[in-house]
Amino acid sequence: MAAESGRQFWKRSAKLPGSIQPVYGAQHPPLDSRLTKNFIKDRSKAGLPMKSKKASSFHEFARSTSDAWDIGDDEDEDFSSSSSSSSLQTLNSKVAKATAAQVLENHSKLRAKPERCQPALGDLPTNCKVIKSSSEAQLSRSSEESCVRSPLQKQQSLPLRPVIPLVARISDQNASGAPPMTVREKTRLEKFRQLLSSHNTDLDELRKCSWPGVPREVRPVTWRLLSGYLPANSERRKLTLQRKREEYFGFIQQYYDSRNEEHHQDTYRQIHIDIPRTNPLIPLFQQPLVQEIFERILFIWAIRHPASGYVQGINDLVTPFFVVFLSEHVEEDVENFDVTNLSQDVLRSIEADSFWCMSKLLDGIQDNYTFAQPGIQKKVKALEELVSRIDEQVHNHFRKYEVEYLQFAFRWMNNLLMRELPLRCTIRLWDTYQSEPEGFSHFHLYVCAAFLIKWRKEILDEEDFQGLLMLLQNLPTIHWGNEEIGLLLAEAYRLKYMFADAPNHYRR
Numbered sequence: 001m002a003a004e005s006g007r008q009f010w011k012r013s014a015k016l017p018g019s020i021q022p023v024y025g026a027q028h029p030p031l032d033s034r035l036t037k038n039f040i041k042d043r044s045k046a047g048l049p050m051k052s053k054k055a056s057s058f059h060e061f062a063r064s065t066s067d068a069w070d071i072g073d074d075e076d077e078d079f080s081s082s083s084s085s086s087s088l089q090t091l092n093s094k095v096a097k098a099t100a101a102q103v104l105e106n107h108s109k110l111r112a113k114p115e116r117c118q119p120a121l122g123d124l125p126t127n128c129k130v131i132k133s134s135s136e137a138q139l140s141r142s143s144e145e146s147c148v149r150s151p152l153q154k155q156q157s158l159p160l161r162p163v164i165p166l167v168a169r170i171s172d173q174n175a176s177g178a179p180p181m182t183v184r185e186k187t188r189l190e191k192f193r194q195l196l197s198s199h200n201t202d203l204d205e206l207r208k209c210s211w212p213g214v215p216r217e218v219r220p221v222t223w224r225l226l227s228g229y230l231p232a233n234s235e236r237r238k239l240t241l242q243r244k245r246e247e248y249f250g251f252i253q254q255y256y257d258s259r260n261e262e263h264h265q266d267t268y269r270q271i272h273i274d275i276p277r278t279n280p281l282i283p284l285f286q287q288p289l290v291q292e293i294f295e296r297i298l299f300i301w302a303i304r305h306p307a308s309g310y311v312q313g314i315n316d317l318v319t320p321f322f323v324v325f326l327s328e329h330v331e332e333d334v335e336n337f338d339v340t341n342l343s344q345d346v347l348r349s350i351e352a353d354s355f356w357c358m359s360k361l362l363d364g365i366q367d368n369y370t371f372a373q374p375g376i377q378k379k380v381k382a383l384e385e386l387v388s389r390i391d392e393q394v395h396n397h398f399r400k401y402e403v404e405y406l407q408f409a410f411r412w413m414n415n416l417l418m419r420e421l422p423l424r425c426t427i428r429l430w431d432t433y434q435s436e437p438e439g440f441s442h443f444h445l446y447v448c449a450a451f452l453i454k455w456r457k458e459i460l461d462e463e464d465f466q467g468l469l470m471l472l473q474n475l476p477t478i479h480w481g482n483e484e485i486g487l488l489l490a491e492a493y494r495l496k497y498m499f500a501d502a503p504n505h506y507r508r
Contacts, residue, residue, distance in 0.1 A: 207435040220328040226434035227360040245352035308369040313414040321354040408472040450491035
């Protein structure tokens with residue numbers, strides 16, 4: 001039954017698994033659960049029709065569900081008007097009236113007291129907080145006794161658009177509140193500098209130091225060494241970089257003009273379509289010059305690897321390398337940096353280094369992108385077997401509601417969890433992947449298993465097919481930082497230690 005349902009699901013789907021779609025994930029945060037619960041509660045009280053608890057498929061669910069954010073949010077609109085737009089008719093009438101009454105009351109108070117004297121600080125109540133902006137007003141409601149009120153303050157029960165933080169705060173590695181640089185971190189940074197400045201860098205020791213994370217200051221050169229792009233001998237590095245960069249731009253001169261030839265047009269067209277979709281919320285990747293760099297990198301890689309060619313998802317794998325090598329030349333946060341401020345030589349070195357390091361990464365997982373993507377199929381099956389042993393309750397929950405692992409884990413394997421995590425977290429994760437033997441091809445499986453079990457409570461709370469699938473495509477990781485990634489990696493290492501050398505433990 002489950003297998004037949006799975007086949008019917010994909011038969012109805014117009015898109016193949018792994019194709020790039022505008023989905024909600026780490027870069028498209030889900031709705032605020034607290035606000036949507038209140039909104040749904042209000043709808044039920046008003047007797048408005050609710051969606052069916054059970055739907056036969058995810059597509060039927062999607063067709064029958066309207067977006068809560070279709071409601072207009074123009075604050076100048078008169079809620080009491082009888083000619084309200086149709087989009088506002090879904091609002092609870094009580095909420096609308098209460099909001100209108102509150103707005104009128106606030107305006108009447110302002111008109112009655114046009115000149116308000118600023119009270120002395122000593123006269124302010126202890127719980128009084130001066131509201132400096134409308135966004136702050138949304139986050140901190142003042143009490144009735146508060147001396148200062150915001151006339152633009154919205155009602156708590158209205159479905160507000162969540163204030164999206166700058167998800168690309170790539171340099172904000174301490175999103176969980178850790179201090180920017182502890183004594184321990186300074187000691188680790190000094191250790192890295194000693195290793196990197198030695199005549200022959202001890203790569204085994206460098207991997208041990210890099211496993212718990214690489215300091216931002218030394219990450220570019222460390223990644224070049226760990227990926228095998230730079231030699232351990234410090235005297236050979238400069239000549240190696242020069243030779244490899246010249247070799248890459250030799251490929252550009254030799255092959256890039258062929259993008260207009262008939263047998264390469266499909267590849268170039270798909271790359272050209274996918275580039276603007278790469279991290280669309282980060283201004284850095286929407287700059288035309290950056291998109292041209294990505295197009296060249298991906299096209300040259302595709303024609304030099306005809307066994308796989310270009311596959312959707314590979315475009316994401318360039319971004320961590322590009323950001324890390326860009327940060328070598330930029331002091332401030334790079335997400336809003338204008339790359340036209342850099343010299344041509346610097347941009348060429350960033351482009352060439354990103355190409356070679358991405359190529360080294362893909363060499364280890366190329367079977368993920370060959371015809372029928374057998375590498376991903378095997379990894380998804382291995383994940384299913386592993387989870388069935390780690391947490392049988394979660395595994396049986398998926399079976400009960402006919403959720404196939406391929407429906408959510410294909411993207412996890414195809415994009416290396418980049419669609420599920422903020423970019424800052426991906427960079428931290430790749431510190432460890434490059435320190436692990438076969439990190440991208442082998443250790444990633446255990447990270448995915450740990451990532452899935454991390455949400456076991458939320459998974460078990462969902463009791464239908466569409467709820468489970470929406471949860472697994474909207475996991476709330478937008479505020480994750482180093483602390484969460486560290487815990488995830490520790491659990492993944494524990495699973496690897498238990499199961500990697502004991503395959504019978506996860507085979508039925």
